[in-house]
Amino acid sequence: MSQATAAPARPALDRSRALAWLQDYGVYLAVALLLLFNALFTPHFLEVGNFRTQLVQVAPIVIVSLGMALVIGTEGVDLSVGSVMSLAAAVSVLYLGYGVAPALLMALVAGAFSGVVGGSLVAFVGVQPIVATLALLVGLRGLANVLVPQLKEFRDPALLSLGSDAVLGVPYVVLVAAVVVAVVGFLMRRTTFGRRLVAIGGNRRAAELSGLPVRRVLVTVYALSGVLAAVAGVLATARLQAADPTSLGLFMELSAITAVVVGGTPLTGGRVRVAGTVMGALLMQLLTSTLTKHDLPSSWNQMAQAAIILVAVYAARERTTR
């Protein structure tokens, strides 16, 4: 034991250095390559309208992925995000009668509450994150369906405009995502909360011994993930012009985990890559659209995603075992 701790840093092997580089910057490279490919070979790719569509489609995934990145940074995982989206959708249309603001507020509160429940199970009861949030994944989707049993359309102009309008050519949805990126980036760079979060993920015992409020931070992280999922749920609902608790956010947890992992955030915690996560989400979106535009079947898309996840995790594994 003491021998191992005394070991000085060993010069990294070339292979593991290459993999570490791949983990850190591979996602940028991949996005750049895909952009280049599309610019050259995809008709109408470089048009503004196309970019707008792509960004509108990726926005909810980006928002949810950032919450997921925070959770994964603490060495956890939040499987409940998709169900929280559907719950937020259900709650928002239920309260729409009181006006848009109360409806949105209630949706966010529902998301925060779900996160607090999951976070408490993890931090105080000591349940594994995957299990605690699995229970929420199953239960919350059911709850959303109970609240709003079938597709429920709405006519509220304010909520409709949130989904379809734009300011200066930038859709609100994209704007909200950009704000979320900025806020999460700020949280991670500038606040004590961000520093504590990665310290807990990097070495929970050391964080405890350094007097950090570990449990409080953990609950906050899961609550944030819940709130962000709720934001994404509301935006998606606004765009759909209807609440669809049955299918809204299905598999969102998988997309979000993929974006985070592909973006270079290790599943072992201790690091959160905000820009990488955004790029990870963009990469998956670009991949889908590229395959669609070139008439390649969606089955390719899923198999390609599977391969990318495995490569990303394998690259991260090399680094952590070094």
Place this chain on the structure above:
Amino acid sequence: MSPSDPAVPDEPLIEATGIVKRFPGVLALDDVSFDLRPGEAHALVGENGAGKSTLLKVLTGVYRPDAGSLRVCGEPAAFSGPMDAQNAGVQAIHQEIGLVPLMSVARNLLLGREPRTRLGLLDMRALHRRAAELLEPYGVRVDVRRPLRSFGVGTQQMVALARAVSVDARVVVMDEPTSSLEPREVETLFGVIDRLRAQGIAVVYVSHRMDELFRVCDRVTVLRDGRLVHTGALADLDRLRLVSLMLGRDAAEVRAHGLTKFSGDHERADDAPVLEARGLTRRHQLHGVSVTVRPGEVVGLGGLLGSGRSETAKAIAGALPTDGGTVVIAGTELRRPTTARSTRAGVALLPEDRKAEGIVPTLSIRDNIALAALPALSRAGLVSEARIDRIVETFMTRLRIKASSVQQRVGELSGGNQQKVLLARWLATGPKVLLLDEPTRGIDVGAKAEVQTLIDELAQEGLGVLLISSDLEELVEGSDRVVVLRDGAVAGELTGDQVTEQGVMAAIATAPATPPTTEPAAGPGAGEGPARPAEDAPSPGED
């Protein structure tokens, strides 16, 4: 005295010659030889970092030596893994038992060798019968169908022993077997060891409890700093001699001060103590430890490995739950101490296990230093980069932390620099009390001297320091006062001229007045049978 004494007739079961084991930056075993004869109980002793556990791992096939030869029963052996060593008859009983707690006793005992019926299915009746038979000689009569974890450590250890012996062990390695046993269970274990020896099985016995060594073992091998210091009959040694061999000090020799970087005595203020710990008690680990530290004073906490030094420090810092005792920091009692509360009160703990409990390897030097002091380095939850820069720069310079930049990941630093980063983390909080657990272990000579100087300076600036060190020289020269622990209790306190290496060793070696494993503060049930305070505690679901 030489290991290959021709007077001993038996061929050694294990003969390790010239074993060398290197880890990056550390020579863990340097030309160590060890032999084990049939039917003997051989004590293996040494302080932390002596190479004891490395040697055990070489003998049990966990590590492969870099040089040297290993012979088992006269045949050359090169273990490719623990399984290989087991097949050669070398079995280890670890502190962590090495069994599967959730499985039943019987299934654990016979895993991989289960009796089967003609259909190839496990024969449960035979399994249970066979398990009970195997346990019989060890005085264990339990329901073998119940999961292993529902029994005490003593029983679990016996099950591990029974399993080891039943798979044809010729050598049993016991690493701290009594560390969590009741006196009654210790007696049973000793009886079993006698029986094993009568069967010609050799026992390697690792323990820091002197009484046990002298009671159980025939021979002893002492390691220090990866080297073989002594091998020979235990009867030829007395306690003081054994302690001095382990600590590397000749009892007869009086040394002059001046070999470490400590300046010697600090101005001892007669202020009120900044740290006052009273009657710290924790089952099996601490039995009413009290220690006080005044501002500007360095108090050494001496004792052998496992005597409760680290536990005392952790209990003070709120990192180890206690069954009793109070901690008063600068006149204010810490109620239900947690690490967060103790940190706020001004306690800083530099833990012994730097890697597991200290550094956050994924973070930069800068973030690691700022971690504990974040509340002071931020306003309304917003981190002040300027303040962090200032404090990081201050400590990088003051502690002479060598790194390519403050953004370098701490995991990539050398041990000495990691230690300095941790010190900086705590100094940045402006603590009143520093608890330093082996602050110079595993770091190079230069860094060691720097850390020692720093401790000196900090004390002069008025901090209270509790210094834990296995390095006797460091302990004696660095401390104004030394509290010596033995088996989780204070064995003596040395002040002024008494603070000498001899004094510390004498305090460690004195036979305890009471048996070491009794627990004076174990609660009301202590008088009759084993105390079980844990049971009545958690029953929230009742009402």
Place this chain on the structure above:
Amino acid sequence: MTSLTTVPAPIGEAASPPGASRAERAGHLLQQHGAAIVLMLVVAVASLAFDGFASGGNLANLAVSSSFVAILAVGMTFVIITGGIDLSVGSQFALGGVLAAWASQYGWLAALALPLAVCGTIGLAQGWLIARTGMAPFIVTLAGLLGARGLMLAVSDEGSNTYLVKSSTFAEFGQGEFLGLAYPVYVALVLFGLGALLLQRSRFGQNTFAIGGSEDSARLMGVPVARTKITVYLLTGLLAGLAGALNAARLSSGVTILGVGMELDVIAGVVIGGTLLTGGAGSLSGTLAGVLLLGTIQNVINQIGSLTSAYQQVVSGAFLAVVVVVQRYLSRVQRLT
């Protein structure tokens, strides 16, 4: 980290006081048979409350609809006992169904063999990655989920082509009845019986428990860790392929939209049945009770015409949460006694 944060080590030889052992026994009982007890209560209440519930037709229906989840749950129980998880079973189930329906044009043997071969291979690959590269089971099988679904879409013309079962012999596997119960029910029961034997009464079962209980200890005791893990994931793949094939036979077609989220039902059934998600403990009788409990709740909710199936999810989620919290609590109590 380990020894310092855990509760004080337990002490004492054989004799533990009666109070402790009573609590322990109660905990054990709850963990092993909690699902069965709740199942009996639910059945009793439902029989009294709803006329239709206890009818033979309804119960037969309940049995058939639970049988596919049950078959998957057999494999999942093994996986979870090793401390792993397999998220890909739902996708593999759908893939198996499509493959079986497509292959049925070449006869019933092909319809059965192809899904077993393909899903078995996927399971084997997942197991190999988990055992040999040390990647987390969660992420490997997540990739498996996507990959298997992609493969299913690829063979079904992006899900647009629903193959019909061409072999009437094969269709009989899913639709045939014996004593009023469809064949898949018997298949599930037989698999539970064989699985229970394998788990409790074979060396392989012992190894499974040992790995989940303590992988390091298992390795030190000579358990072939990698081989056992690979076998366990192979087993889930095979069972998912089989369940998919039987379901295709029952429906006479390879329906492409099946199996979405099915892994959650399976995991929920296993965990509610008392298998520890941390590995090392569990039973197939518990899993059977867990799966039946979820199926019964679904059935009861259908009986109450006014409620949607959404209530079933709420109840499963709540059950899961309660079960994991109780498990945590029990494991603390048991470690203390």
